Amino acid sequence: MRVLVLKAPGTNCDLETADAFARLACTPDVVPIAELTAFPKRVHDYDIFVIPGGFSYGDDIAAGKVLALQLKHTLLDELLAFHDRGKFILGICNGFQALLKTGLLPGPSSSADAAPRVTLSYNDSGRFEDRWVRLRFDPAQNPLASALQAESLESLECPVAHAEGKVTVSSEADLHSLQDGRRLIIRYAHPDDPEFDAARSVLPYPHNPNGSHGNIAGFSDPSGRILGLMPHPERAARNYLHPLWPRCRAQELRFHAGLAFLKAVVAVAQGRFS
């Protein structure tokens, strides 16, 4: 599996993202955006296209905005073709912001309606925050959901680190249309109460760290092969990065679940789930 890790000016999670994929037996390349826009077809040398976290173009104007504009103007056709060939597009944090602003997410609606109107806006806390959260995945009918199931990954703990990560929809109808059963919906979850239904109830701060509507942390397009999420699975790819590791390192705990999550992405890109 070849993984293209896109590096724009201000991208800063490229190395740990590449490192995580390398540990999944993939071959990651960190590619500067100038190189790619000069040769857009190069994207087809790869199986997974990742926009990692960071502050592309300083997040000036709005987070991911200028990177999205650049992608839209130079790479959109190739990226759509890339996706049509069954390949995977992943945006983490700033990458999610950029994917939303290119329109690659939320992607076409499954019904005849227009695509749901959704964006990422400023955290309710009013500031950048780095903290660990628990995530859960809604059941969905798409390859990514199946791959996660095959990994028996129902939940995931990893950090968020952003100022503009509040999933914001225009209306209840948009929220409803987003949760169409085909998209994978990743929600912030209650760390202590596994029964807590984040799809229906308001999850308090800081478990929902930014005030996202529907407690949504990330979602895929209906194909399950374009995925964006605010939290950072690549920062939970090693046991010792988990904050509770010093408390129970002797035990067999799945503190590196971020790696299992990315493994599911790789499995989908390999076409093992469809």
Next chain:
Amino acid sequence: MTWAIEVYLRPELYDPEKERVRETAAELHIATPAVTRYCRLYILEGAAGEETVAHVARVLLTDPVAEQFELYRLDGTRKKEASGDVAYVLFHPGVMDTVAQTCEAALSILDIEPHRVRTGRVYYFAEPVPASAREAVAYRVLANPAIEKVYWDRIDVSVFRAAPEYRFELVHVPLRAMDDEELMRVSREGLLSLTMEEMRALRDHYHALGRDPTDVELETFAQTWSEHCSHKTLKGPVHYVERNGRGQTVREINFRSLLKETIFAATETVRRLRGDHDICVRVFTDNAGIIRFTPEYHCCFKVETHNHPSAIEPYGGASTGLGGVIRDIMGCGLGAKPIAGTDVFCVGPLDYPPEQLPEGVLHPRRVLKGVVAGVRDYGNRMGIPTVSGAVLSEPEYLANPLVYCGCIGLMPAGAENKAPRSGDCIVVVGGRTGRDGIHGATFSSAALHDESAEVSGGAVQIGNPITQKRMLDALLLALEERLYTCITDCGAGGLSSAIGEMAADLGAEVWLERVPLKYSGLSYREIWISESQERMVIAIPEANWPKFHAICQQHGVEATVIGRFCGTGRLRLYYNNHQVADIDLRFLHKGCPVRTRRAEFRLAEPKELAPDGIEQYAQDQGKLAELLDRVLSDYNVCSKEWIIRQYDHEVQGATTVKPLVGVRQDGPSDAAVLFPILTPGRGLAVSCAINPRYGRLDPYWMAACAVDEAVRNCVAVGGDPNHIALLDNFCWGNTERPEQLGTLVRAALGCRDAAEAFLAPFISGKDSLHNEYRGKLNGQEIHLTVPPSLLISAVAVVPELNRCTTMDLKKPGHILVLVGETRVELGGSAFAAALGWHGGQVPRVDFQMAPRIMQAISEAIGRGYVAACHDVSEGGVLAAVAEMAVAGRLGAELWVPDNPFSDGADLTRAASAISWLFSETPSRFVLELAPEHLDSLAALLPRPELLQVVGRVVPPPRLLVQASSQGPILLEADVEQLREQWQRPMRW
């Protein structure tokens, strides 16, 4: 045409900026109507018509879901639509506007012809703002006058006129004909900060040359000889006299160089004693100290201060402070990759009454919020985790806040050697040069006064971290291929310092007109001394230039050849073929007149060990509970989670022990540990220590305690005490006054003795010596001097992952052990501060025993005996155990030993108990152990009495303090309540 676009959130969405305005106004007691609409403002100047501008607004500037915009021609006569007032905030001309730069670049992506973009902010108020309140609302709530201007109700477009073109004219300063008074006038009015002796030396120098200096020559001397760049006080001769309480001289030392004979000397001693195990690679010579880490990588560490700029513009000051120290790492050796940042802030009382602020002084809360935001935005955007720090709040910092920023980097082994060669090109890389920061170096070498903000507005800079991030990415690639021979950063003094230093043993000629400028109108003098951010200077052999240039282009980094190194021993500057300077480099670097400074210190008389009536806290549980509350909620002790979470302390995927640890990740870790991806299996612990409260009593013990605490913090998380390096940062008052220099000498002696005791070398340091303020408070003259503020930072190797240890309680049934001897040392303690008591003995380090304790703890951690480990510092054993319980969400019993003190102090039993709970004797740790490890731990210690079993971990989350394990209860408190007390003060 000039267009204005106002972008605002849909009204039903929550707008944090409106909330910030409300909160700031309330904090400062400024009555202001509510903000009904907050807009980001974009001003476009160019040829585009309305349709094009609307397109730009739609696709570039506005979020289609969350935002709306309004577009109008900006002709200066726009009528208010709001019923209340409207305030427009715009940058002063020439201030860095990063968003505007990005917009201009984005227009080219949209295939729109170039436009000049400006950005600003607009605030619509619900009602008119009374004329009397406008100034306060504008410049204390909405904007900072150092960088911004507020227009009420309409923007004055006349400010957009382009700056006039610069017309070359060579300026000479007729120094030779000047008398002393005129010399000093030139120094003062030119903001040169040169002393009388220095001005005279320059006059004599040019007299001998038979000509007058040019303005740019004089500036070059002022920059190079400034305290900020040359550190002439600490590197120079000092005559030190120490007197006892009766005024009799007890010690006299003549230093030929204070630093060389204290801190550098300690490092030499340590290196010699460590022999084959010496960890130093390059110390005190480069931009940062360099130590061995792995066979492939060295570690480098530097901490800088940026106090004066932060006092005037906290956000810009702190962000450029961090940006600058990151460049120190990028320019250390042939370059290193920054892997972590540190920050320490000293500010005035956070609850200070706003009405009583001296003139020209920002409120401490505003300062702290600004400096945190500055570090946050720079560090996060650069992708460098800020992992360690401290905040101190003391009255003397009111007008002189201190901002320390540090950076750690990894450097490929071998890259520590650098030197330019004759014939190499001088290349400036990164940001463009503007008027920003002119006279930063000389400004920081003078005291602040109430007009500092106006006089030195040019010294304020705003950083652009993305420019620096691009430069970093390009330079790391160029480093891999070893394309250049030397590199240094452009910090204080700008090109004049960077090139002056690089050329010191060689010579250089520089063509100033080639330096890329942000805007026209700069004179050759301004180009040479500008302190614009994000620039570095490299020396590159001509043959490598094309390849280097190609790498830069690929990363969108500007790089320009502006001169050449040559073996002339002279620094020659040209502007369009006119020679504007010709300086003898030897005189520049060696010609600064040396002056012996006087230093005096008077030892304090011994004070009472404990305050009167201390027994009451042992007799009344409520009183002790209330006292503990005050200690835990002391701003110097309380939780800094509000700050830590705003920093991306986990970027780069290496932060193994995080700054906040425990069940809920809210306990204060003693140090952070990083296991970088580049160096698998080997980590670095990073810590810091600073305690000006001890400094007020005795700077010698303050220094020794700070070294002890920095080492202790690293050891507590698993660091190896045999592989630890120290940094010193002195922030002092005006050391031209002998009593100020005296306290500094005392502190330097403490550093020396402690470093030698721990065999921990100092590898780098910096000083800032004019942290004084003269101004007015309610019409009265006031003079504020910072207390002795020595920051010690430490980095230690963590040889394996499994050594990582945290401070949160882990398991009921475990025992709590205090290691290290306790003396009645309450002077300068959090306990003393809580009582407003000024007596007590300052904590002292036992130089024989302390290093052996560190070794024993390290050994115990390595053998896996230690479940939790916490250093005992501010607040003593009681605060340490309370923090451990909070972090672990478990209960603890704490038993005051029957004979708690090693020094057999003459106190009642009750006074002893309370003193023991709060004493801040250094070199102590609280350990949580499984009971079966107790004997093995004891066997590691040099003396059995260094270990006392002082309690145990229990399941119910309550802290129980008893006089001995069966004795009466002194205190019972819910862990939840302790957490609340500890977190409440800074839950902002």
